[in-house]
Amino acid sequence: MKTICIMCPMGCPLDINKVGDKIVVTGNTCKRGEIYGTQEFTAPKRVVTSLVRLTSGGVVSVKTDGLVLKTLIPEVLSEIGKLRLSAPLKIGDVAKENVAGSGVNLVVTEDIK
Known part of the structure; x- marks a missing residue:
């Protein structure tokens, strides 16, 4: 390889x-x-970044707070697609704990008022 x-x-x-x-x-x-x-x-791993829809419209950026096995990334993205968050949000807020059973959390990476 x-x-x-x-x-x-x-x-x-x-x-x-x-x-x-x-x-x-x-x-x-x-x-x-x-x-x-x-x-x-x-066992290749990656930090996953994505966007989550807000209940008020728009999106907020998120990322995993640790590395995720590449094989789990599709499951992580599927769970992210089902999430809806409500403002206010601040950097570091946990959007989803133990996302897709990966052992890492999904955290917000921007402030939303």
Whole structure:
């Protein structure tokens, strides 16, 4: 598997392979690249960002407060699509706890009066 490391501005081109029981990451120039490459190969995760409808009309931006397995992202987005929030909202308010059973919360990223 080939990917670009996003852990620092270097953007090292990583080559990630499984050799026996071991994951081998090459192309990284620091330890963070090896850690990122191993995670990306075994269980890739992402922060999910989206918009939630407001009951008064309009939308509010939200994001997960931690990393979500890529395989869970469709479920997270499905739950987000069903949400409706009411003002007032402030940055950091929890819109949904443990979204899609991911272990992370969905939080508001803007103030709405």
